[in-house]
Amino acid sequence: MSTSNQPRQAARERILQAAFRLFYARGPRGVGVDTIIDEAGVAKASFYKHFPRKDDLVLAYLDQVDQTWLGQLRAAARAAGDDPADQMVGLFDALQSAARREGFHGCAFINTAAEATPGGDVHARTVGHKHLVRAWVTDLATRAGALDPDLLGRQLTLLLDGGLAAGVLDADPATAASAKQAAASLVAAACPTSRRPPRGESP
Amino acid sequence: MSTSNQPRQAARERILQAAFRLFYARGPRGVGVDTIIDEAGVAKASFYKHFPRKDDLVLAYLDQVDQTWLGQLRAAARAAGDDPADQMVGLFDALQSAARREGFHGCAFINTAAEATPGGDVHARTVGHKHLVRAWVTDLATRAGALDPDLLGRQLTLLLDGGLAAGVLDADPATAASAKQAAASLVAAACPTSRRPPRGESP
DNA sequence: AGGCTAACAGACAGGTCTGTCTATTTGTCA
DNA sequence: TGACAAATAGACAGACCTGTCTGTTAGCCT
Numbered sequence: 448m449s450t451s452n453q454p455r456q457a458a459r460e461r462i463l464q465a466a467f468r469l470f471y472a473r474g475p476r477g478v479g480v481d482t483i484i485d486e487a488g489v490a491k492a493s494f495y496k497h498f499p500r501k502d503d504l505v506l507a508y509l510d511q512v513d514q515t516w517l518g519q520l521r522a523a524a525r526a527a528g529d530d531p532a533d534q535m536v537g538l539f540d541a542l543q544s545a546a547r548r549e550g551f552h553g554c555a556f557i558n559t560a561a562e563a564t565p566g567g568d569v570h571a572r573t574v575g576h577k578h579l580v581r582a583w584v585t586d587l588a589t590r591a592g593a594l595d596p597d598l599l600g601r602q603l604t605l606l607l608d609g610g611l612a613a614g615v616l617d618a619d620p621a622t623a624a625s626a627k628q629a630a631a632s633l634v635a636a637a638c639p640t641s642r643r644p645p646r647g648e649s650p
Numbered sequence: 651m652s653t654s655n656q657p658r659q660a661a662r663e664r665i666l667q668a669a670f671r672l673f674y675a676r677g678p679r680g681v682g683v684d685t686i687i688d689e690a691g692v693a694k695a696s697f698y699k700h701f702p703r704k705d706d707l708v709l710a711y712l713d714q715v716d717q718t719w720l721g722q723l724r725a726a727a728r729a730a731g732d733d734p735a736d737q738m739v740g741l742f743d744a745l746q747s748a749a750r751r752e753g754f755h756g757c758a759f760i761n762t763a764a765e766a767t768p769g770g771d772v773h774a775r776t777v778g779h780k781h782l783v784r785a786w787v788t789d790l791a792t793r794a795g796a797l798d799p800d801l802l803g804r805q806l807t808l809l810l811d812g813g814l815a816a817g818v819l820d821a822d823p824a825t826a827a828s829a830k831q832a833a834a835s836l837v838a839a840a841c842p843t844s845r846r847p848p849r850g851e852s853p
Numbered sequence: 854a855g856g857c858t859a860a861c862a863g864a865c866a867g868g869t870c871t872g873t874c875t876a877t878t879t880g881t882c883a
Numbered sequence: 884t885g886a887c888a889a890a891t892a893g894a895c896a897g898a899c900c901t902g903t904c905t906g907t908t909a910g911c912c913t
Contacts, residue, residue: 474764560756605813606805616759616777616780633835
């Protein structure tokens, strides 16, 4: 029963996996639904049952990337320790990991937004994602006691976007390293109150 | 004769102008050659005489954007004075101007690279442009006496790319302002030798 | 066993895209 | 005036894309 229950949702899952890989590599407009159908090994009717319009699949793809990327950012931040200031720098390790990954092709949201209709659902979803990330970084900046959390949030997001987006041109690991150093510089300049030692006690 | 000599090169020019506007707004793959032909008011045979493949027009488009954008960057840098350190900050005014411009739609190179075939001419051209910009900024950093010019060049380019690329999502003028402030921070941190006053004499 | 749901295979229509081709018009120069 | 170069209008082929439709097969629950 477990093996026969698996196909119940397996078709949708296979479509999503194929879409994730193909959309990210070539962009949604660069991949026809027939290609996804072949790659996923599903029937056309099944495809359109799960995703009535191709854009529905694009939206699901964006949601998937959103969850994955935010998860990686949060994990990298958490790995940097408990201090929000350290976390703001540490999250750039997620950028470095992404840049090293085979098949790295830049920022899925910017790449997708570039070819999406400005007023449509797809474009709106990409904007929503970036707002989420910035809100999270700004929250970290607030908790780190930054003088201007909104400014620092924007600046770090800018570095992140720059490092991600440039990946579609040239996946240079030195770029991510430079971004992290820049982040450290900006965080240090914006949070002058706690000049905390690497592993120390409260003053 | 002057009026009749004009059309000799006018067709090519009209095509380029139409392509510039349409390609930037919708991306090269989002615009068919028929649309460009209509918009430029030329015949299809004329189009393919000047640009045998559509990609040839895309390359010409990229060259045009390259010249325009580099010119704006250099002008903004020059407007900031003679000090290379000031110029590295001042060039971000070009970003702010671009973000304010009607129809701002992010970075033409990143947007085009996102939909270009990874190994092809078009993709190579976009990479070439970014290398040019970075080399120019790195040169400024060197002349400003930065401790690590390559690092500073990468960091400023990162900020520039981030501000440009994010424009395809949301053309927020505050983003460009934040980028300029971040640049000022990084330049100040990287060039500690000359702590030059806003309008002063040599020490 | 029989009904039901989901998936499968694949043809098909209608549209768009690139690039080629024919035939005609216009302006220039000798 | 007549040859020549270049532009014009537009049909056309071949490929690809989205979305619909018909018919078949396999597993699940009662």
